[in-house]
Amino acid sequence: MTRDQAQARPPEVLLDAPAVRAIDERLARAGLLELVMEEAGRAVAQAALSLTAHGFATHGRVLLLAGGGANGGDALVAARHLHAAGLDVQVLAQPSRHPLTRANRARLRAVGVQPALLTPAALGRALGLTGPVPALVVDGLLGTGFRPPMRQDLAHLVTLLNAARDRHALTVLAIDLPSGLDAASAALPDVTVHADHTVTLGGPKPALVYGPAAHAAGQVRVAGLGVPHAWVDAHAVARRPHDDTVAALLPQRHADAHKGDAGRVWIVGGHAGTVGAPVLAGLGALRAGAGLVTLHSAESGVATLAVTQAPELMARTHHDPGAALAAELRAGRRPDAVALGMGLGPDAAHLARQALTWQLPTVLDADALQPDLAGAGHAQVIWTPHPGEAARLLGVTTPDIVRDPIAAARALQARLGGVIVLKGGPTTIASDDGVNVSRGGHPGMASAGMGDTLGGILAALLAQRLPAPQAALCGVRLHARAGELAGDRHGYGLSASDLSSELGHAWKILTDAHPRNLLR
Numbered sequence: 001m002t003r004d005q006a007q008a009r010p011p012e013v014l015l016d017a018p019a020v021r022a023i024d025e026r027l028a029r030a031g032l033l034e035l036v037m038e039e040a041g042r043a044v045a046q047a048a049l050s051l052t053a054h055g056f057a058t059h060g061r062v063l064l065l066a067g068g069g070a071n072g073g074d075a076l077v078a079a080r081h082l083h084a085a086g087l088d089v090q091v092l093a094q095p096s097r098h099p100l101t102r103a104n105r106a107r108l109r110a111v112g113v114q115p116a117l118l119t120p121a122a123l124g125r126a127l128g129l130t131g132p133v134p135a136l137v138v139d140g141l142l143g144t145g146f147r148p149p150m151r152q153d154l155a156h157l158v159t160l161l162n163a164a165r166d167r168h169a170l171t172v173l174a175i176d177l178p179s180g181l182d183a184a185s186a187a188l189p190d191v192t193v194h195a196d197h198t199v200t201l202g203g204p205k206p207a208l209v210y211g212p213a214a215h216a217a218g219q220v221r222v223a224g225l226g227v228p229h230a231w232v233d234a235h236a237v238a239r240r241p242h243d244d245t246v247a248a249l250l251p252q253r254h255a256d257a258h259k260g261d262a263g264r265v266w267i268v269g270g271h272a273g274t275v276g277a278p279v280l281a282g283l284g285a286l287r288a289g290a291g292l293v294t295l296h297s298a299e300s301g302v303a304t305l306a307v308t309q310a311p312e313l314m315a316r317t318h319h320d321p322g323a324a325l326a327a328e329l330r331a332g333r334r335p336d337a338v339a340l341g342m343g344l345g346p347d348a349a350h351l352a353r354q355a356l357t358w359q360l361p362t363v364l365d366a367d368a369l370q371p372d373l374a375g376a377g378h379a380q381v382i383w384t385p386h387p388g389e390a391a392r393l394l395g396v397t398t399p400d401i402v403r404d405p406i407a408a409a410r411a412l413q414a415r416l417g418g419v420i421v422l423k424g425g426p427t428t429i430a431s432d433d434g435v436n437v438s439r440g441g442h443p444g445m446a447s448a449g450m451g452d453t454l455g456g457i458l459a460a461l462l463a464q465r466l467p468a469p470q471a472a473l474c475g476v477r478l479h480a481r482a483g484e485l486a487g488d489r490h491g492y493g494l495s496a497s498d499l500s501s502e503l504g505h506a507w508k509i510l511t512d513a514h515p516r517n518l519l520r
């Protein structure tokens, strides 16, 4: 694949309820909505068949639960296709006023499957309280049209289903998203269907990507439905780029490159008790390809540690780092990028404000992330808060950030400018180009120092002349990919230094898997 082709591959898009409504309206205007519901139901049936083929549900009945909206319509279409494939299907449905759902109920009857009314007693029987248990349950009760809180009658049905799933180890496949999740929210309501698999339609919903809501979805697969990408993309709340897109953005070097071309990085950080943070950032920068990495600190322990960790790192101790760095710049010794804040302590806000006046590509992390810097940034600044720091920046609580990271990243970008890298598993990146949500990573990355390493990686990519939005996309994916590789080796014992040592390998895997035209 060439560089141009790689960039042309459309990213996956994340959709919330208003996005789905807007796409539906466009499909309806084009007379395509019915066809798209047929596609959706067929995709659900295919997923159900592939589960039966893989032995999750090798024999027996498939129970489909259909709500009154279009999510229920998808379930009715799926039931028709499963019946056509020879499976024993049972359908329990709520009454519906939705014209397409009603039409599909009639089609199902026409092929000989009679949906029964969904009541607690009927559901109890169908789930095996008094007889055989179903091999697979398909949840088509509520999709993006759900408005929380759930009404009591439906909540009772969902509780029955979850209890039966636990008791009989039932396999549950959700259509679009498990019933009870609010598509836009990462919160996990008390009453939500717990699914083993979810077939999501058109694009994943934020609730399927961010925990804890995502924990209710099981394995998620995306069904495209044949809707033009541009129609879906126009309403996306965020994008999830594929690895080939990231690989195409990574910097390339000429064969005769020298260390000056590969970029000079300054890392400004460290304080008594936190000397490791800038060193980890330095290791990240080195392993992400920076040509020259210099650590600057008021704390002499940083230089001592740096030498023992990596002789390639240069480290300087300054009585007054702000004055010393200003003197360096006056003498014409400018770095290509700065990362500032890792373990920096109380001086961070003052130094950050000073660094922003240098107009250099800059990563601000940890203690440097202070609300009063709003308005002081510029387009080449990457701000890297974790949810706690994001809450401090926005004057809200950490749960507010975690509930809707996309909205939080947008709000931070509006306030601070530049590029926001709101860290987590996944990480949310907001810039003037929109919002991107990262892929991959490893739970072993939930350990101290991982954010410092990411700061160094981002600075290295900025120093290699990537514009801040691209540096953020590439840096976050490299970090996550290296985390996966180190996680394979070390599991939950994965440390930030282990991750750094895998960065070169991660870069190579990404570019080898998605080769580009060589620079001439």
Ligand SMILES: NC(=O)C1=CN([C@@H]2O[C@H](COP(=O)(O)OP(=O)(O)OC[C@H]3O[C@@H](n4cnc5c(N)ncnc54)[C@H](OP(=O)(O)O)[C@@H]3O)[C@@H](O)[C@H]2O)[C@@H](O)CC1
Binding pocket: 020, 023, 024, 036, 037, 040, 067, 068, 069, 070, 071, 072, 073, 074, 098, 141, 142, 143, 144, 145, 146, 147, 148, 149, 150, 151, 154, 175, 176, 177, 201, 202
């Ligand atoms: N373009 C696409 O991506 C496509 C999307 N498609 C599908 O459309 C789905 C969205 O369909 P939708 O808009 O009809 O809503 P849906 O999720 O079925 O929910 C409505 C039902 O929920 C009920 N209900 C609501 N709140 C409730 C509460 N608190 N407590 C209890 N009940 C509550 C509400 O009841 P009502 O309030 O009307 O009495 C009504 O019965 C989407 O998820 C996907 O599956 C595909 O068909 C093809 C293309």
Ligand SMILES: Nc1ncnc2c1ncn2[C@@H]1O[C@H](COP(=O)(O)OP(=O)(O)O)[C@@H](O)[C@H]1O
Binding pocket: 385, 386, 423, 424, 425, 426, 427, 440, 441, 442, 443, 444, 445, 446, 447, 448, 449, 450, 451, 452, 453, 454, 479, 480
């Ligand atoms: N479960 C996970 N999956 C993927 N990435 C994770 C996970 N847990 C943590 N991370 C990543 O690790 C980093 C942690 O950053 P941060 O909280 O700032 O750590 P520290 O301050 O200890 O360096 C972030 O980049 C985050 O995205």
